Amino acid sequence: xxxxxxxxxxxxxxxxxxxxxxxxxxxxxxxxxxxxxxxxxxxxxxxxxxxxxxxxxxxxxxxxxxxxxxxxxxxxxxxxxxxxxxxxxxxxxxxxxxxxxxxxxxxxxxxxxxxxxxxxxxxxxxxxxxxxxxxxxxxxxxxxxxxxxxxxxxxxxxxx
Numbered sequence: 654x655x656x657x658x659x660x661x662x663x664x665x666x667x668x669x670x671x672x673x674x675x676x677x678x679x680x681x682x683x684x685x686x687x688x689x690x691x692x693x694x695x696x697x698x699x700x701x702x703x704x705x706x707x708x709x710x711x712x713x714x715x716x717x718x719x720x721x722x723x724x725x726x727x728x729x730x731x732x733x734x735x736x737x738x739x740x741x742x743x744x745x746x747x748x749x750x751x752x753x754x755x756x757x758x759x760x761x762x763x764x765x766x767x768x769x770x771x772x773x774x775x776x777x778x779x780x781x782x783x784x785x786x787x788x789x790x791x792x793x794x795x796x797x798x799x800x801x802x803x804x805x806x807x808x809x810x811x812x813x
Contacts, residue, residue: 654732654733654734655730655731655732656675656676656681656730656731656732656733657729657730658675658676658725658726658728658729658730658747659676659684659686659725659726661723661724661725661752662686662714662717662718662723662724662725663718663723663724663725663752663756664718664723665755665756665757665758666718666721666758667718667721667722667723667756667758667759668721668722668758668759668760668761669721669722669723669759669760669761669762669763669810670722670723670724670725670753670756670759670761670762670763671722671723671724671725671762671763671764671765671810672724672725672726672727672762672763672764672765672769672773673686673687673724673725673726673727673765673766673769674726674727674728674738674741674765674766674768674769674772675726675727675728675731675733675738675741675744676688676726677689677692677735677736677792678735678736679736680692685710685713686724687791689736689792689793691793692791692792692793693791693793693800693803693804694765694791695713696800697791697800697803697804697807698713698716698717698722699716700804701804701807701808701810701811702716702720702811704716721758722810723756723759725747725752726747726769727746727747727764727769727772727773727776727777728741728744728745728746728747728772729745729746729747729748730744730745731743731744731745736794737794738766738768738769739768741768744772744776746772746773746776746777749773749777749779750779750780753779753780753783754780759783760783760784761783761784761786762783762784762785762786763786763787763788763809763810764785764786764787764788765788765790765791765792766787766788766789766790766791766792766795767787767790768790769787770785770787773785786809788803788806788807788809789802789803789806789807791803791807
């Protein structure tokens, strides 16, 4: 079954790009980044920027844009049963050189998990240097870290 990623959440003011691998089944069904209720991504973002948590997707996107953060996925398409990154096959990356040319303020790229970083490094050759940082996955499948530990690791985003 072919899976397709979403367009990025972004605007030309973005300074930070956060990359996942490919939306999971729940996210695809909802047409929302990090749509699984147990994914910690949105709770981390709202906590980092001291805002009351919201389930409203438009408010979630606004929070990112207000803080100059873009979100996208490394992969444009792939074949995958279920939601696990380990099940991804026949992956095709997104066009980052075009994206980054239209987002000239981005200097820092953060990866939501090891797999996103690995696919990016495998497929993407950038025209200029960026700060690349791999953060622990916010996926509910990442049970090795508590929410507090993930939040602490992700706080590096506020420093950028």
